[in-house]
Amino acid sequence: MTPTDMPEQPASAAAETKTSQTAVPEREYDRTGFYPPAGKKFRIWALLAWNVGIIVIFALIAAVINHYALG
Numbered sequence: 001m002t003p004t005d006m007p008e009q010p011a012s013a014a015a016e017t018k019t020s021q022t023a024v025p026e027r028e029y030d031r032t033g034f035y036p037p038a039g040k041k042f043r044i045w046a047l048l049a050w051n052v053g054i055i056v057i058f059a060l061i062a063a064v065i066n067h068y069a070l071g
Helices: 011-021 044-070
Strands: none
Touching: none
8 A cells, every 4th residue: 555545544543553553661660679669769878878887897897807917
């Protein structure tokens, strides 16, 4: 069929046909579990504070081991 042989459709019907053929969900949600549950905000400062805390703890442990090993 050529474009001239096709029956004319209203613009809204043509748009419905096109969108229904490409049924893609609006948004795909992450299912890895790295994000907090719904309703809670992801807090980057809390994450950074935990990382700094862990680094400080490892530094203190290393200082104590160094003191006893070389002391």
